[in-house]
Amino acid sequence: MRIFAPLMCVAVLTWPAAATAQGYISRLLNKPVPGGVAVVALGQAPQAPRAFLDDNRVMVLRDSDQQWIAVVGIDLKTPKGKQTLTVQDATGSRQTGFNVGSKDYKAQHITLKNKSQVNPDPEQTRRFEREYKEQIQAYSQYREVIPSNVSLDKPVNGRLSSPFGLRRFFNGEERNAHSGLDFAVPQGTPIKAPADGVVTIVADYFFNGKTVFVDHGQGFISMYCHLSEFMVKKGDEVKRGQVIAKVGATGRATGPHLHWNISLNNARVDPAIFINAFKP
Incomplete structure (x- = not known):
């Protein structure tokens, strides 16, 4: 997978109603709770974007519906609510949010x-x-x-x-x-x-x-x-x-x-x- 080299320094803040991917990987893995996984849709650009949660690089794959997705690990101590993912592609840098639910552990x-x-x-x-x-x-x-x-x-x-x-x-x-x-x-x-x-x-x-x-x-x-x-x-x-x-x-x-x-x-x-x- 080819990754874009120099990126335009354009910061765009977006808060879509967390775009929901519908491909196979999303249906399998999307369990957005503490200790779970959030699958975030990133669009259908020709080449893969990069994604980061805080300072950690996030997995990006093309799903079965041909949409790029970020497969995000959610730390067990993450509080319920919105989390921010930073996405970089040929057009620059933007932020998108995803929601973390709650889960009780015994x-x-x-x-x-x-x-x-x-x-x-x-x-x-x-x-x-x-x-x-x-x-x-x-x-x-x-x-x-x-x-x-x-x-x-x-x-x-x-x-x-x-x-x-x-x-x-x-x-x-x-x-x-x-x-x-x-x-x-x-x-x-x-x-x-x-x-x-x-x-x-x-x-x-x-x-x-x-x-x-x-x-x-x-x-x-x-x-x-x-x-x-x-x-x-x-x-x-x-x-x-x-x-x-x-x-x-x-x-x-x-x-x-x-x-x-x-x-x-x-x-x-x-x-x-x-x-x-x-x-x-």
Whole structure:
């Protein structure tokens, strides 16, 4: 996809009644709630515009109705109301709005025997901070490559257990909300890449345990953690359906399962949206 080079410095503010795309991707992915995805119509120009939410570049694709769309990840902490998307094309720069609705997420209480995974000591905290920085850097990457698919395969076949967005309490203490989707599957279950991509992280982290990140292009990143075994290394190009790891119980886990994250424009969003399992 060719992107326009120098852009005219013309700022135009527009607030249409959020143009609604009607193509296949829009019908599949448009779930504009905190932790969800907004699909915003950008018109039918010959070439792709660029789109930004705050400082983060947003995925832009041509939908089945031939309209350009922005596929926007909405952070879980985003308040209800209008958000602003900046769009750049050959005519200059403009702003368009989209509305974020509301969604209630349930609470989950988990008891851990290893107290350090609730309140790490100073050395463990420093380790976590280093690891967190590395992960945030991977989430913030934007490659121009168009994702091979955004309707994803499940990385494993199994029961969905802990859903995205749960308010989590470990040993009675509230921590960050659940940023992924858990699959309850046995130890050693093969995990398959749900789309083509490049492996950007293969590491053993304090909380996540053994972890793999795959960059699918245009800020579309998937993460797999609590693994027992790696089947890839950093820098590998993987294809949809390729086995990248095996399920385990490493890190902060009470038993074998796969924790699967999806990130768009550096916002963690509900993976259930991409496998047609989203529940309003």
